[in-house]
Amino acid sequence: xxxxxxxxxxxxxHKSSVHDIAEACKLSTSTVHEYLYRSxxxxxTWPVPDAxxxxxxxxxxxxxxxxxxxxxxxLPDFEKFRAELSRKGVTLLxxxxxxxxxxxxxxxxxxxxxxxKEWEKSSGQRMLQRHKAGEKLFVDxxxxxxxxxxxxxxxxxxxSVFVAAMGSSQMLFAHACRGEDLKSWLAAxxxxxxxxxxxxxxxxxxxxxxxxxxxxxxEPTLNPAYAELARFYDLxxxxxxxxxxRDKAKVENGVQQVERWVLAPLRDRVFFSLSxxxxxxxxxxxxxxxxxxxxxxxxxxxxxxxxxxxxxxxxPESRYVYAEWKAVKIAPDYHVEFEGHKYSVPxxxxxxxxxxxxxxQIVEVFEGSKKIASHPRSISRRGFTTEDxxxxxxxxxxxxxxxxxxxxxxxxxxxxxxxxQRVLTSKEHQEHGYRAIMNVLRLEKSFSGTRLEAACARAxxxxxxxxxxxxxxxxxxLDQVALPPDSPPLPNHDNVxxxxxxxxxxxxxxx
Numbered sequence: 101x102x103x104x105x106x107x108x109x110x111x112x113x114h115k116s117s118v119h120d121i122a123e124a125c126k127l128s129t130s131t132v133h134e135y136l137y138r139s140x141x142x143x144x145t146w147p148v149p150d151a152x153x154x155x156x157x158x159x160x161x162x163x164x165x166x167x168x169x170x171x172x173x174x175l176p177d178f179e180k181f182r183a184e185l186s187r188k189g190v191t192l193l194x195x196x197x198x199x200x201x202x203x204x205x206x207x208x209x210x211x212x213x214x215x216x217k218e219w220e221k222s223s224g225q226r227m228l229q230r231h232k233a234g235e236k237l238f239v240d241x242x243x244x245x246x247x248x249x250x251x252x253x254x255x256x257x258x259x260s261v262f263v264a265a266m267g268s269s270q271m272l273f274a275h276a277c278r279g280e281d282l283k284s285w286l287a288a289x290x291x292x293x294x295x296x297x298x299x300x301x302x303x304x305x306x307x308x309x310x311x312x313x314x315x316x317x318x319e320p321t322l323n324p325a326y327a328e329l330a331r332f333y334d335l336x337x338x339x340x341x342x343x344x345x346r347d348k349a350k351v352e353n354g355v356q357q358v359e360r361w362v363l364a365p366l367r368d369r370v371f372f373s374l375s376x377x378x379x380x381x382x383x384x385x386x387x388x389x390x391x392x393x394x395x396x397x398x399x400x401x402x403x404x405x406x407x408x409x410x411x412x413x414x415x416p417e418s419r420y421v422y423a424e425w426k427a428v429k430i431a432p433d434y435h436v437e438f439e440g441h442k443y444s445v446p447x448x449x450x451x452x453x454x455x456x457x458x459x460x461q462i463v464e465v466f467e468g469s470k471k472i473a474s475h476p477r478s479i480s481r482r483g484f485t486t487e488d489x490x491x492x493x494x495x496x497x498x499x500x501x502x503x504x505x506x507x508x509x510x511x512x513x514x515x516x517x518x519x520x521q522r523v524l525t526s527k528e529h530q531e532h533g534y535r536a537i538m539n540v541l542r543l544e545k546s547f548s549g550t551r552l553e554a555a556c557a558r559a560x561x562x563x564x565x566x567x568x569x570x571x572x573x574x575x576x577x578l579d580q581v582a583l584p585p586d587s588p589p590l591p592n593h594d595n596v597x598x599x600x601x602x603x604x605x606x607x608x609x610x611x
Contacts (some may be wrong), residue, residue: 104158105148105260108472109146110143141214142210163208163209175207178220194302196212217598236267237292239264240262240355241262242363246261259374262275264292274385286326298413326554363382401410425458431533438463441478443485484528506520539567552574555573557572558579
């Protein structure tokens with residue numbers, strides 16, 4: 101039980117995952133989940149109040165069960181509890197301590213918290229969410245779409261609107277995007293941080309695929325690019341639970357406000373570009389943030405300046421650079437492919453799964469967290485970028501070799517072997533042909549060795565040495581069509597110069 105405080109410190113102080121906490125504290129993940137569940141029910145975060153000793157902390161999370169026949173203990177006025185909790189700085193723990201002073205034999209903290217939650221459900225009341233200043237930024241796309249008009253064709257195209265809302269001040273940001281794809285999602289976050297002029301501690305997105313690839317109550321899997329953005333800005337990402345709208349009530353309300361006071365008033369206006377639309381959106385959002393709210397008698401902008409902004413962290417010196425991520429398995433030619441171009445990695449990683457990170461300028465390959473290769477991004481959608489240091493010193497050191505491919509091809513037939521040899525000799529490095537050869541030889545499983553041999557014979561005759569050529573021949577059944585006869589030699593004629601003529605050196609003409 102002495103590890104409860106350490107679990108809370110790692111979770112709420114360092115934002116560590118459940119698995120990392122379990123490993124650090126030598127506990128099972130189920131035990132860590134239990135501690136976090138009970139601490140959440142008790143309203144405890146980090147730091148734990150100094151006045152709460154280890155024994156009290158344990159009793160708070162694990163109160164003794166009442167014995168059978170034990171008299172019911174006095175209950176506090178939960179209606180008063182609810183009213184007090186709406187006041188700034190008042191916590192359930194404080195109210196429990198005041199309750200225990202009045203009733204020393206009353207309920208323990210955890211049991212009282214459970215009873216209060218049960219009362220809330222039965223009374224139809226919901227506990228008011230209290231957000232620390234500058235802590236959380238809630239983000240989502242609005243359900244209401246806007247439209248852009250093509251100035252030439254008058255064609256209408258829908259665009260999405262990204263909405264962000266600060267937890268404490270409810271300061272809003274909205275930005276129209278071309279879609280809800282990953283690139284638009286991340287770019288909107290960057291603009292939101294720059295709009296606020298600072299960075300919060302926690303992001304709370306919905307479970308859309310641009311943010312979360314695998315929803316889970318305790319350990320959701322973030323999209324790799326979104327996780328990279330979080331690391332860049334030193335943020336924690338806490339996705340809302342599936343089908344739990346109260347987890348993101350701030351942004352739900354913010355989306356509603358933006359739809360009602362920003363998007364709806366612009367519904368009949370014609371916009372020809374995103375920049376024109378965003379200029380109009382920004383103007384109305386500014387008016388909305390400047391409007392005085394009845395609940396606080398202050399505007400969102402005033403609350404943000406006085407509460408959120410002083411508690412937020414400054415923006416990093418450099419701007420976040422968008423990068424695409426792709427999980428791949430290293431092919432026998434020790435290259436990874438992105439948009440048709442292939443980039444080399446050290447040959448010892450053949451067969452291993454890696455992550456490829458691509459920006460506008462660079463292609464990087466990672467095995468886990470270790471970078472194993474880096475190349476300038478090529479504008480070509482074909483070809484290879486190969487580092488000599490990535491090549492095997494001896495072909496025998498690699499799992500696949502030219503000799504092995506030739507032996508495999510020979511087992512199919514002589515025409516297939518000739519095709520493979522022509523592919524190997526046509527490449528600057530033989531390994532560049534490995535991927536194509538492997539794909540060609542695997543066609544034997546789908547079309548039989550006899551048909552593959554016939555297809556290679558046709559390709560050899562016409563000089564077609566690409567995988568796509570062989571596949572097309574087989575799919576169109578051209579391998580079952582007789583080969584055209586060889587063209588007869590050209591007749592001797594004064595106007596036919598022949599190859600010898602073009603081998604002569606150029607001579608000057610006499611005047």
